Amino acid sequence: MTTTVLAVAAAGWGVLMGISPVLQVRRMLIARSSREVSIGYFVVLALGFALWIAYGVASANLVLIVPNVVALAVSAATVVVALRLRREPAGRGYPATVGRSTRLAANRSSEVTSSTIRPDR
Secondary structure (H helix, E strand, O other), rough: OHHHHHHHHHHHHHHHHHHHHHHHHHHEEEEEOOOOOHHHHHHHHHHHHHHHHHHHHOOOHHHHHHHHHHHHHHHHHHHHHHHHHHOOOOOOOHHHHHHHHHHHHHHHHHHHHHHHOOOOO
């Protein structure tokens, strides 16, 4: 009985953990950038999920299969979104645009300051 309760709890929590990268996908889509996301991290996770799925299938254990299938699908979607956002032209992403416009504004203000304020000759 205790084992069954723990198995169900672990599987349920595993599904929640598996869908948690959706929060990262949401953030990337809002920012229109994936610069802050490590694609390698999600690839390593996806390979681990695939191994756990294989082990779950070999041992006929749904408690291992279900959460890892969910996690693999979400991790794969995260990688796809991150790669697509990195292929967009420069300047369309939120961080790149903000950074560039801030730098341009700073350069313009320093140009204005240096050109308008001159010592008297």
